[in-house]
Amino acid sequence: AQKVTQAQTEISVVEKEDVTLDCVYETRDTTYYLFWYKQPPSGELVFLIRRNSFDEQNEISGRYSWNFQKSTSSFNFTITASQVVDSAVYFCALSSIGGSTLGRLYFGRGTQLTVWP
Amino acid sequence: KAGVTQTPRYLIKTRGQQVTLSCSPISGHRSVSWYQQTPGQGLQFLFEYFSETQRNKGNFPGRFSGRQFSNSRSEMNVSTLELGDSALYLCASSLDVGGARETQYFGPGTRLLVL
Numbered sequence: 001a002q003k004v005t006q007a008q009t010e011i012s013v014v015e016k017e018d019v020t021l022d023c024v025y026e027t028r029d030t031t032y033y034l035f036w037y038k039q040p041p042s043g044e045l046v047f048l049i050r051r052n053s054f055d056e057q058n059e060i061s062g063r064y065s066w067n068f069q070k071s072t073s074s075f076n077f078t079i080t081a082s083q084v085v086d087s088a089v090y091f092c093a094l095s096s097i098g099g100s101t102l103g104r105l106y107f108g109r110g111t112q113l114t115v116w117p
Numbered sequence: 118k119a120g121v122t123q124t125p126r127y128l129i130k131t132r133g134q135q136v137t138l139s140c141s142p143i144s145g146h147r148s149v150s151w152y153q154q155t156p157g158q159g160l161q162f163l164f165e166y167f168s169e170t171q172r173n174k175g176n177f178p179g180r181f182s183g184r185q186f187s188n189s190r191s192e193m194n195v196s197t198l199e200l201g202d203s204a205l206y207l208c209a210s211s212l213d214v215g216g217a218r219e220t221q222y223f224g225p226g227t228r229l230l231v232l
Contacts, residue, residue: 035220037223042225043205043207043225043226043228044223044224044226045207045223046223047220047221047222047223103148103150103165103173103211103221104150104162104165104173104175105150105152105162105209105221106162107159107160108159109159110160
């Protein structure tokens with residue numbers, strides 16, 4: 001079964017602090033995708049990144065970086081020098097590449113990030 | 118390129134009524150998926166459509182149904198509404214190249230309140 005756990009329900013930081021959002025996943029598949037989405041108060045899920053299970057290279061995009069570690073089944077997300085506009089709910093998700101659950105996204109419960117000025 | 122659009126954005130219904138939600142995917146995207154988001158259950162997969170066929174279905178009762186049209190636009194219908202159906206319903210579209218599922222891009226959602 002596919003499962004995504006985001007243990008941090010809420011995180012509050014002050015602007016310019018660095019913050020890491022944790023994501024741990026479970027799957028028996030050898031090939032899968034991992035995602036991060038951002039959900040601002042408007043409700044729309046905004047795609048941030050997709051990672052293939054074969055690609056363990058860390059990724060950096062501006063103030064955002066992602067650390068994928070297959071050995072610990074984790075796909076953590078770090079925001080450097082956080083800004084008030086980063087305040088949102090962040091979701092980690094898992095998708096299989098094969099089988100009956102192909103293409104279906106399994107989401108964690110999300111982490112509410114609040115950045116105070 | 119325009120994103121995924123959903124209509125209506127807000128809806129209020131009473132128990133026992135039925136509702137139809139609409140989703141227009143990103144141009145060129147042929148796969149449409151639906152998700153329900155509630156505070157209690159989080160984000161849950163409803164179903165996925167491709168080429169007017171349902172390809173995948175989540176664990177929801179038969180009151181939840183959907184369809185896809187030849188232009189890839191999709192609708193979902195909930196009959197005999199219950200209070201617990203109050204939720205944000207999100208639609209997502211993706212390319213489907215040779216069967217490989219691509220990234221799902223989401224619309225703004227429809228907020229349904231059942232009284």
